[in-house]
Amino acid sequence: MHRTRRLRNSNSLRRLVRENQLSVNDFVYPLFIEEGENIDAPISSMPGVNRYSVDKLPGIMDKVAAARIPAVLLFGIPASKDEEGAETWNDEGIIQRAVRYIKKDYPQVTVITDVCFCEYTSHGHCGVLVDDYVDNDLTLGNIRKQVLSHARAGADMVAPSGMMDGTIENIREALDANGYPNLPVMAYTVKYASAFYGPFREAADSAPSFGDRKTYQMDPANSREGLLEAEYDDLEGADILMVKPAMAYLDVVRALKENFNKPIAAYNVSGEYAMIKAAAAKGWIDGDKVMMELLLSIKRAGADIIITYFALEAAGLLNKVNYE
Numbered sequence: 001m002h003r004t005r006r007l008r009n010s011n012s013l014r015r016l017v018r019e020n021q022l023s024v025n026d027f028v029y030p031l032f033i034e035e036g037e038n039i040d041a042p043i044s045s046m047p048g049v050n051r052y053s054v055d056k057l058p059g060i061m062d063k064v065a066a067a068r069i070p071a072v073l074l075f076g077i078p079a080s081k082d083e084e085g086a087e088t089w090n091d092e093g094i095i096q097r098a099v100r101y102i103k104k105d106y107p108q109v110t111v112i113t114d115v116c117f118c119e120y121t122s123h124g125h126c127g128v129l130v131d132d133y134v135d136n137d138l139t140l141g142n143i144r145k146q147v148l149s150h151a152r153a154g155a156d157m158v159a160p161s162g163m164m165d166g167t168i169e170n171i172r173e174a175l176d177a178n179g180y181p182n183l184p185v186m187a188y189t190v191k192y193a194s195a196f197y198g199p200f201r202e203a204a205d206s207a208p209s210f211g212d213r214k215t216y217q218m219d220p221a222n223s224r225e226g227l228l229e230a231e232y233d234d235l236e237g238a239d240i241l242m243v244k245p246a247m248a249y250l251d252v253v254r255a256l257k258e259n260f261n262k263p264i265a266a267y268n269v270s271g272e273y274a275m276i277k278a279a280a281a282k283g284w285i286d287g288d289k290v291m292m293e294l295l296l297s298i299k300r301a302g303a304d305i306i307i308t309y310f311a312l313e314a315a316g317l318l319n320k321v322n323y324e
């Protein structure tokens with residue numbers, strides 16, 4: 001008889017042979033920052049997640065810092081939108097002011113900026129439209145402007161999420177040529193055209209006004225194509241490779257981990273968060289336990305970094321001495 005149960009006999013023994021452990025060090029906490037004042041507004045489809053104006057950031061940043069979460073990922077909601085998303089490269093824009101604010105008062109927290117246009121364009125697409133098609137190369141020029149503005153504001157890392165070809169190479173060149181050779185790039189490398197982004201689009205007011213994102217985001221049916229995306233981002237100089245969403249794409253997380261020797265990030269997206277919150281609110285699942293199991297599964301699949309709206313809650317549990 002092969003008795004694999006022997007090593008499950010006690011909690012201490014299970015701890016001893018445990019293969020993977022979640023840590024607060026794994027987490028990145030996304031923040032929605034809105035133009036205006038005195039805003040601390042709940043997002044209905046993401047219970048526990050709010051939109052903040054810059055002046056209201058201390059409330060949440062104090063918690064992030066106290067929990068020792070290493071990084072935040074910033075999304076901006078501007079006061080006005082236009083065809084190209086020109087607010088994204090305004091040095092006085094919402095993200096730029098938020099970066100300066102956080103870096104001044106919370107220098108120990110790494111500030112990562114999402115680099116995209118969908119929250120800033122009147123049509124909600126992630127770039128410049130030509131005949132209702134997102135023009136790749138015109139968008140690259142605007143990405144350079146946006147990234148340099150984030151760099152000037154003091155961002156510690158930039159994370160382009162628009163899935164335009166050549167993005168990483170362009171960003172790396174722009175940063176290196178302008179005095180930011182040490183600013184790392186976290187690439188949204190394998191980003192799928194996913195229905196799991198629904199709550200985020202409500203939160204960030206970024207749903208496309210027509211069509212979908214299938215001509216730039218990846219087909220959920222494909223995984224080899226994800227390796228190709230990763231190969232290009234790797235060669236172009238990405239420092240961290242991300243898979244998004246996480247839960248339904250853990251095979252892709254594992255594939256990247258096995259094939260690339262750079263840190264792998266996974267984005268546990270809004271729809272994954274919303275499903276767990278909704279089922280827990282109905283009493284159908286134990287929300288805390290399902291949250292920890294899901295985050296652990298993302299880690300087990302190979303993620304070194306987990307971007308998650310659960311970061312604060314999960315850190316709260318991990319920071320309790322006796323959590324198992």
Ligand code: PBG
Binds near residue numbers: 161206213270271
């Ligand atoms: C694009 C962006 C999106 C998300 C992160 N960056 C939305 C999209 O691609 O439509 C989704 C994140 C989530 O669902 O939590 N700027």
